[in-house]
Amino acid sequence: MVTLKELQVEELLGPGHRLCMGCGAGIIARMTLKALTRPAIVVNATGCLEVATTIYPYTAWGVPWVHGLFENNSAIASGIETIVKANNGGKMDRDVIVFGGDGATFDIGLQALSGAFERRHDFVYVCYDNEAYMNTGIQRSGATPEGAWTTTTPVGAASPGKVGPKKDLIAIGVAHHIDYAATASTAYWSDFITKMQKAAAVEGPALIHAISPCPLGWRFPTDQTIQMGRLAVQTRYFPLYEVERGKYKLSVNPHPKPLDDFIKMQGRFKHLFQPQYADELNALRREVEQRWNALQELCQGKTPTW
Amino acid sequence: MSKMQKPELVAMTGSEAVAKAVIQSNVDFISAYPITPQTIIVERLSDLVATGETKSKFINVESEHSALSACVGASLAGGRVFTATSSQGLALMHEVLYLTSGLRCPIVMAVANRALSAPINIHGDHSDMMGSRDCGWIQLYAENGQEAYDWVIQAYAIAEDERVSLPFTVNMDGYVVTHSVEPIALIEDSVVGKFLPTRHPQIKLDNQNPITFGALALPDFYSEFKRQQEEAMRMTPEVFTEVTKDFTQLTGRHYDRMVPYELEDAKVGIVSLGSVSGTVRWVAKNLRKKGLPVGALKISLYRPFPHEEVSKLLENLDVLVVLERSLSPGSHCGPLASDIVCSLYNRSEQPRVLDVVAGLGGRDLSPESIEQIYRTGLEATKTTGLEMEFVGVRE
Amino acid sequence: MSAKPGWRTLTRGGVITKPRSSREFLTGDWRTKKPILQESKCTNCLFCWLWCPEPAILRGPKTVSFDYNYCKGCGICSVECPVHAITMVEEA
Numbered sequence: 001m002v003t004l005k006e007l008q009v010e011e012l013l014g015p016g017h018r019l020c021m022g023c024g025a026g027i028i029a030r031m032t033l034k035a036l037t038r039p040a041i042v043v044n045a046t047g048c049l050e051v052a053t054t055i056y057p058y059t060a061w062g063v064p065w066v067h068g069l070f071e072n073n074s075a076i077a078s079g080i081e082t083i084v085k086a087n088n089g090g091k092m093d094r095d096v097i098v099f100g101g102d103g104a105t106f107d108i109g110l111q112a113l114s115g116a117f118e119r120r121h122d123f124v125y126v127c128y129d130n131e132a133y134m135n136t137g138i139q140r141s142g143a144t145p146e147g148a149w150t151t152t153t154p155v156g157a158a159s160p161g162k163v164g165p166k167k168d169l170i171a172i173g174v175a176h177h178i179d180y181a182a183t184a185s186t187a188y189w190s191d192f193i194t195k196m197q198k199a200a201a202v203e204g205p206a207l208i209h210a211i212s213p214c215p216l217g218w219r220f221p222t223d224q225t226i227q228m229g230r231l232a233v234q235t236r237y238f239p240l241y242e243v244e245r246g247k248y249k250l251s252v253n254p255h256p257k258p259l260d261d262f263i264k265m266q267g268r269f270k271h272l273f274q275p276q277y278a279d280e281l282n283a284l285r286r287e288v289e290q291r292w293n294a295l296q297e298l299c300q301g302k303t304p305t306w
Numbered sequence: 307m308s309k310m311q312k313p314e315l316v317a318m319t320g321s322e323a324v325a326k327a328v329i330q331s332n333v334d335f336i337s338a339y340p341i342t343p344q345t346i347i348v349e350r351l352s353d354l355v356a357t358g359e360t361k362s363k364f365i366n367v368e369s370e371h372s373a374l375s376a377c378v379g380a381s382l383a384g385g386r387v388f389t390a391t392s393s394q395g396l397a398l399m400h401e402v403l404y405l406t407s408g409l410r411c412p413i414v415m416a417v418a419n420r421a422l423s424a425p426i427n428i429h430g431d432h433s434d435m436m437g438s439r440d441c442g443w444i445q446l447y448a449e450n451g452q453e454a455y456d457w458v459i460q461a462y463a464i465a466e467d468e469r470v471s472l473p474f475t476v477n478m479d480g481y482v483v484t485h486s487v488e489p490i491a492l493i494e495d496s497v498v499g500k501f502l503p504t505r506h507p508q509i510k511l512d513n514q515n516p517i518t519f520g521a522l523a524l525p526d527f528y529s530e531f532k533r534q535q536e537e538a539m540r541m542t543p544e545v546f547t548e549v550t551k552d553f554t555q556l557t558g559r560h561y562d563r564m565v566p567y568e569l570e571d572a573k574v575g576i577v578s579l580g581s582v583s584g585t586v587r588w589v590a591k592n593l594r595k596k597g598l599p600v601g602a603l604k605i606s607l608y609r610p611f612p613h614e615e616v617s618k619l620l621e622n623l624d625v626l627v628v629l630e631r632s633l634s635p636g637s638h639c640g641p642l643a644s645d646i647v648c649s650l651y652n653r654s655e656q657p658r659v660l661d662v663v664a665g666l667g668g669r670d671l672s673p674e675s676i677e678q679i680y681r682t683g684l685e686a687t688k689t690t691g692l693e694m695e696f697v698g699v700r701e
Numbered sequence: 702m703s704a705k706p707g708w709r710t711l712t713r714g715g716v717i718t719k720p721r722s723s724r725e726f727l728t729g730d731w732r733t734k735k736p737i738l739q740e741s742k743c744t745n746c747l748f749c750w751l752w753c754p755e756p757a758i759l760r761g762p763k764t765v766s767f768d769y770n771y772c773k774g775c776g777i778c779s780v781e782c783p784v785h786a787i788t789m790v791e792e793a
Contacts, residue, residue: 004747015755015771016723021731022775026754034751039513043379050520056527056715058723059518064511066382067520068375068405075372079379079387080511082335082363086385094513112375115368189751215775223776223789226752410714471713509716518717530708531715537708 002193007034010062017060018052022222024212024229025049025101025128027186032097032126032208033063035196039094041084043077045104046070048135049128071108073098074116074125081121095200096123101212102143103133106167117176117205124199124206127169130214138217142167145237147277147284149268150217160280161271165287173207174243181207182242182251187229191240191251198242211238219267228265235262236292241299248298259288313491313557320451320483323490324390324416324476325350327458329360330498331414334385334505337365337376341395342428343480344418348390370395374402374415381411382519384510386462389413392480393420393434400438406473407442407535409519412465412505413473414458415443419580419631420480421667429668430480432579433632436641442535444474444542445609447579451488453606454478456559459493462502463549469541477608479581481668497556539610546607563607566619568594572601574683575620575657577646578629579605582671586629589676600680605642617649623657624688627679631665639694647692658686661694669698728755732774734789740764742786749778749787 012033019026025048033040042065044050050067053060068076077098085092100109105127113125132150133139140150144162149155153162173181180202182195192210199206213228215221220228232238233252237259240251263269263284272281294304318326324347328336336355338348355364367373370391377387391399396417406413417435421427435445444464448454454476461474478484493501509517523531543563550561567587569575576586583604590602603619605612620626630640639647643661650656662679665671675698712718743764750758750765757772758765779787 004751007751009760011721011756014721014724015757015768016721016726016728017755018726018728019754021754021773022777023754027752030754030756031751041383041511041513051522053723054518054521054717056521056523057712057717058726059521059717059719060721060723061518062516062720064513064516065518066379066511068378069401072372072375072402075367075375076379076382078365078367078372079335079337079376079381079385080383081379082365082376083380083383083385086334086361086363111368112372115372118368119365186752189748221776223780225754225775225777226781408714509713509718515718516720518720519714521715521717523715526705527711527715530706530711533708534711534713 001190012062013053014060014062016058018055019048020216022215022225023048024130024186024214024225027225028126028128028210028212029099031186031189031192032196035193036095036200037197038200039063040097041080041094043073043080043096043098045073045100045109047101047104049099049101051135070104072112073100073104073109074112077123078116078119078121081123085122092122098123098125100125100127101134102127102129102131103141106142106169114176117173117178120204122204124196124208126208126210128210128212130212130217131166132217134214134217145284146287147269147272147280149271155271160277169209170207170243174246177246178205178207179245180242182209183238183240184208184210185229185233185238185240186210187226188233188240188252195242217268220265224265231257231262231265235259237262237288239292239295241295248295250295250299259285315489315491317487318451318490319346319485319487320454320478321346321485322350323451323455324458324478325354326492327455328388329354329362330493330495331459331462331502332386332499332504333362333388335363335377335380335387336389337367337373338389339367339370339373339391339395341370341392343420343484344390344392344416346484347416347418370399371402374399374406377413378402378406378409378411381413382409382511384505384507386505387413388415390416390418392418393422396434396438397422400441403438403441403443408531410471411473412471414461414465415473415475416454416458417475417477418480418484419477427667428480430482431631431666431668435475435477436632439609439641442472443609444472445477446475446607447477447605448483449581449583449604450483451486451490454483455490456553456557456561459498459502460549460553460561464542464545466505467545470538470545472535472538472542477580482581491557493557501552501556542610543612561606563612564616564619565604565606567602569601569603569619571599573599573624574627574680575601575603575623576627576629576676576679577603577605577620577642579608579631579642582629582631582665585671585673586676589673589680593677593680598680598684611645611649613649616646617653620646620657621650621653621655625660625683625686626657627660627662627683629665629671630661630663633663633666639692643692643694656690658689659692660686661692662697663694664697727770728773729770732772733792734774734776735769735792736767736772736774736776736778736787737790738764738767739786742784744784746783748781748783752777752781
């Protein structure tokens, strides 16, 4: 297990970028690059991380980096990985890291992700999940949780926020029988680094689904980003687990805090505490509970139903 | 010429010829998705890669959008790259076409030209490439299998030239060129290898020199990058001439941006793209034997369009017929005619232009129908003006 | 009038060949609050350095220090410091 002091000092994602104050994605990207032990090539989908770090003529990146389009980061990575392998006798001598937000990953880029997984390219897909299309102004995505306010699931007499649970990205990765998939939170830094290193070590595709608290989109003070990432895990809202070759294993089993501790801190859930949205609040609580119970069953080798 | 040997003629389809050219061009990476009538190209490439004789890597992707995207990745990583598609596939990768040219990746793509849905139609016309003609790629229309073969090879030389650095489509009519068996004069592997040295781009994804590709260019920068692309298009004819000259020395086959036929004293001329050009020339030849003053112009290089040369060749015609194998619905004329008319605009002499839309969805353009078009042209009064009409379409 | 480069001198295709050129863009003027470190309290645990999104925190032999050229004043360092060695003060 690595100590903080052992992490490389060199900043491969440097300052001067235009990410918001307290941005969860910036922390995820920095920590990802710190975890890696080999040189990295980064492929980045359109989104917050891409736009804010590469406004011509400035780039915040100290690694070879490419941004293509919104939905094709996995496909671009497939081409890069093939050439890297061809140039190195069929082996990878560096890591191909693919960053995508939840929009790029859960929605528009799901096809390319699926294809790259199926072809078994050697790369690590890191999804920084801020649970909405944040870069374009907080619109809902397939990763937006039950009851969340977004600009396209606003709250009104006829709408309680987003209706329906978020997609299960790890399950999608596991369905492709990839060797390693894991959730991560930067608040649990040692778990994050360990998982990133495990993912990079896999000879084949690996998936890291990292919760990326967003002060602007979730509506919380900018200094609470890490605390949000901590509460998300402690309230079982975003459980930390990994799946190695199909075997589910819980990484952190918190003595659970009430879900309200997490959701009451965020403006996007504020409306749920009004009586007319009580049903939606219960739907969110149910979603979190069912997710947790299903995860327990999976860790015991059972198949959950819902 | 002592360098040239008698060419080995092999009976193969245009698709097989293209696949052969790709392998001979020492392509590092191919990624493709099947679509009729391109499928034989990718199947043949898979066969050739499976033999293990080539170092080319082939990945089967899950859509055309990913096919070209993977090619972009491989190209930026320094590889020489190829893909092929058609119709719906080209339309699906539309945004990636702009990405490729914007990132200045010298990718070569064969397009088996096919009509666009709806209605779904798997046969040849030019609507697919015309639908993406502004994507910033160099666009070449091959008349037959030999041209398709020769052009894949030359395309790499032009595209990878530092003065150009643009992607290049080799268009070939679906079924007519892709599937017809013709005698193809193949070039020896080693000769192609010398003509096309290994690609060594200066700018690539490289941990020794970390470069950022695909940055955001705000309004204060975007226009300058587009101007750069336009400049590359303007440099292309010069590079085209150099490459085709070298190619002629190797093979004896001559290529030009357009090919005129008996236009010097013609009164009526037909301009065309692609395989129908052969039929047009054959009909013109026969009509000339009967003393009729007809001529033809095949446009090979469509983008960058050879405006100057085309206008000089056509300005003295009485009637100019454009054979349009695509449509721009609601426009006064089709895409090819609009480029032709644009070329003629600065000329003091202006032929009458008949834009004939025909051959859509693979409808055959028979010698009889071409002859009929010539005769219509000969009977037309010499005035100025531009008209578009559908020929061979039942009322 | 600032002279931005024209198409002839700009990099081809918009590539950026200088890694971390964003260092030329100082984001320090974004902040309204500024972190101040009480050096005597700092245990050099490096959590603030790890979690700074910029990063605007520099590692030192005994303590960390702030790079005020880039610090946006988000306050994460102040909240996460286990020994409360960092205070956010209003920028003058």
